[in-house]
Amino acid sequence: MSRRKKSKKRTILQDPIYNSTLVSMMINKILLNGKKSIAQSILYEVLKNIKISLNQDPIEILKKAVINATPVVEIKSRRIGGATYQVPIEVKKERGDSLALKFIIKSARNRPGKNMISKLENEIIDAFNNTGNSVKKKEEIHKMAEANKAFTTIKF
Numbered sequence: 001m002s003r004r005k006k007s008k009k010r011t012i013l014q015d016p017i018y019n020s021t022l023v024s025m026m027i028n029k030i031l032l033n034g035k036k037s038i039a040q041s042i043l044y045e046v047l048k049n050i051k052i053s054l055n056q057d058p059i060e061i062l063k064k065a066v067i068n069a070t071p072v073v074e075i076k077s078r079r080i081g082g083a084t085y086q087v088p089i090e091v092k093k094e095r096g097d098s099l100a101l102k103f104i105i106k107s108a109r110n111r112p113g114k115n116m117i118s119k120l121e122n123e124i125i126d127a128f129n130n131t132g133n134s135v136k137k138k139e140e141i142h143k144m145a146e147a148n149k150a151f152t153t154i155k156f
Contacts, residue, residue, distance in 0.1 A: 017044060018059055022066065022097070029101045030120075046121045054125070065127035069100040069134040073145040078154055087154050088145035100134070107133035 015024040023043065030039040047058035054061060071091055078087045091099065108116070108123035110133070126132025 026101050029105050045117050049121050061128050065124045066100045068130050069103050069127045070096040071138045071141045075144050085151045086148045087151045103134035103137045
């Protein structure tokens with residue numbers, strides 16, 4: 001039983017252009033060193049390029065890419081009796097979206113290329129098509145959870 005207060009869930013404001021909380025979450029994940037205007041310009045340019053190249057709504061493409069990169073289960077370490085077990089746990093929607101955005105941005109940063117705009121655009125399109133490193137990361141987590149399925153009875 002925890003003696004601390006429960007932390008309050010912060011509400012995420014919608015971004016001014018697309019009126020989407022997903023876009024503002026992604027802007028906050030791209031953010032480096034507190035430079036939000038640069039992160040906004042990067043993401044808006046990416047969404048504009050996606051609209052031009054695929055002739056579809058960029059928000060729908062981003063939502064589909066996030067859904068494709070969202071893991072269903074994740075692994076948490078649990079220490080019992082001196083041994084550490086990797087326990088698979090189901091992921092809630094908010095946590096899943098956050099993990100998917102983290103996977104997409106991290107794999108976009110690790111891509112070879114010149115600028116973040118082209119790397120992020122290619123990673124979102126790859127996640128939309130169920131390919132790319134972010135989807136591989138999701139599948140890797142699912143494989144680890146499958147391997148540690150025996151420890152699902154351990155509670156947190």
